[in-house]
Each structure stands twice: as structure tokens, then as C-alpha cells.
Amino acid sequence: MTGPLPTGFFVGEMQAPFRWMLIHAARFQGIIRVQTPDGEGHVLVLKGTPMGCSFRRGRDELRGEAAYRHILSFPVVDLSIYRYTGEEMDEATRILLESGSICTGRDMIPEPGPNRVDTLPAVTARAVEGPPLTAPGAAVSHPPAEKNLPSRDMAGESTEFSAEEAPVVLPSGLNLEDLAYLLLGRILRLPGVQAVSIFGRGKSVLSFGNVELDSLVVLAEDMLHAAKEISSVMRTGSFVHLTLQIPSGKVIVAPYFNEYLCILTSPGVNLGQIRKILKEIPDMADDGRGTS
């Protein structure tokens, strides 16, 4: 791996999607050590921007953008965070530069600052295989790939929930598909969660877990439509979530932008943790969801 980097000041450990970590590191400088099922590495971070990266996978050592892309390919990774002083930052940068581990591609670096937003059409997202490699300074355009997250406007629904069909605006550096992976990864990591799926129009769009959810989403959608009918007889406000509790566990259905999430859990799951994550979904959307 790269030569000995400064130790830095240990801040803490966590499990999270790496991109999520960066979004919350706008004022951080230091090294983030990363462990994945297939190896370990580190990312030098300056104010939310990855400056250098190295990753050892068995006998292979990935450097720079290749290493960074590999880390991003995991929905959730184990992170150990160490803060650097200015001097330590300079030294680490020099070491990574000498080992060829500096990240140079502009496209892989999220814009600093949480307020900048990129607008994406509701059903369009970039492919998730990670930011493309570029030669230093080279400008690359990314043709948007059609993603199969279906929109219900095509189904002609006219409930109050159709009001959610607004263009989705996400924080810089994230697209809908990245966000889906991050969210599903976070939920799946919670103790007691067995499987999680994003679905729409009776089809599972994306799912993770050790239980096959594809055949359940049709039933989940039926429950959802039945629950929405409650709004036809009384003033309810918009739908937040539905939880079915059975002796063997729980099934939770909640909106996810223009789709829905279906979460299958064991009986002892901490619903509060799941609801906390679910509550972040409208927050993420409200941050930039356009109304035009």
C-alpha cells in the first residue's frame, strides 16, 4: 500500500455509504480509512473532496481514481476517521502524490458546499458504475442513461399523491440511483432488516437482502392502494408509511420519490431507526425538489 501516512487525530468509526460520508464532511480534512469485504484502503479528504485514494484488494493495489471507484461500488463500508492538521495534510498529499494515488479526475470530486444542487428529471439518472475516469483536466460529458425507475404519471393516477411527481433535485454529486443504493444499504445494515426493495407499478426496481421481495411487491402495492383510499373519506394529509405487523416480523411500505420502498424485517427490529431514515427521504427531496 501507500507509504506510512500521518496518524492524525482519531475522530470516530462508522458504517456508511462513502459518498454519504463525503456529503457530511464539508469542513473536514484528514484521512478516512475504509474497510470493505474484499480489502481495505484510505481516502485523503479535504473539505468533502477526495484528494487521494489507495486500496488493497488481496495482492492488487488500486490507486487514485480506480481505488476510489472501487470503494464507491459498495453500498456501505466501514470507516475510521482521522483528522489532520495542515502539516499532516501536506505530508499525506506528498506521500500519495509520490505513490501515484492522487485523485485527479474532476468528475469524481463532489462540489463542496451542501447548497449547490443539480437538477435531474424525475425518472432520469446517470448510470451507477461510478464516475468516469478522465485525464487530468479533460472535460467529459455524461449522457444521461435512461433508468428504469418508472414514474406513475405514465399510469395515469390522479390521487393527491400525484403531486409528488415533480422534478427531483438532488444534492450535488448524487443522482437518483446512487441515492437508492445508499438508502437501501443503510436500511439493510440495521439489525433485524431482512430485505429492502424499491418498487413501482407492481415491479421491484431494485432490491437487496436475503429474502426475495419481487413476488411481495404486488401485494405491498395492493396494501398501499387500500391505505390511500382512507384519504377519500377523511382529511389525512399525504401518505407517510404503512407497517404491517405479523408474528414473524414486519412489512413496511413508504414512499420513495416517485416509487415506494418495501422493507421486510424480523419481529425485534427497531422501527424508530427505520422511521428515522425514512424521514430523511422527504428532507432530501425537499432540499431541492422543484415545483415547476
Place this chain on the structure above:
Amino acid sequence: MLKNQLQHLFSLEGVRMAIVIDPEGRVADEMGASNIRGEQLAAVVSFVMAESRAMATRLGQEQISMVFVEFRELALISVPLRNGYFLVVITEIGANIGQVSYEMKKHQDIISSFL
């Protein structure tokens, strides 16, 4: 009496309505807000319960323990009773859902005994 049980649930903070629905989706008894149309609500809630039962069956379960539906302005909790009846409580957002569902489960058998 069934009414007394419903009165107890209705007296909990944030509860707007407590209603017992029969297997045909009609109101067996109710207590609460006059602006909520009990018969219509019973019909749609029985629909929710039927779909929930279908999901439970698919997951290999014969019984459901509880259905909780949350909206921005209210929440609905439903638990099964004896012989296909079920008890539904509607609460305001901010009500102590843990306490309400605890009281519902606590009174489940007593309410069932009146049916």
C-alpha cells in the same frame, strides 16, 4: 360494555376516534369525532385489513398482529379482534403511538369478549 372500552381508548391523548368494525366492513360500535364518517371509514379500513391479510398469508402467517398507517395529519392503528372483527383507532400526529397501541392490545381480549 363495549362502549366503555372504546371510551377508554378515546380518552387517551391524541385519539380522535375508536371504532370496532365487523367482518362485513360495517361499524359495530364507535366513539369519537363526529366529522369522521364511520361507515365509509369502516369500509375502506376493512379493505386495508383484507389486503394486509393477503400479505400475511403470503408470508406464511394466518394472523396479523397490527396494521399502522401514518399520514401527515393523522395515524390509524388497527388490531384484529375475535371472529373477523377488528378495532381501529385514529390518532392525531404527535399522539403517543406506543401508548395507544399498547392500550389497544391490552384491551383486545376484553373487547373481543363483547362480540
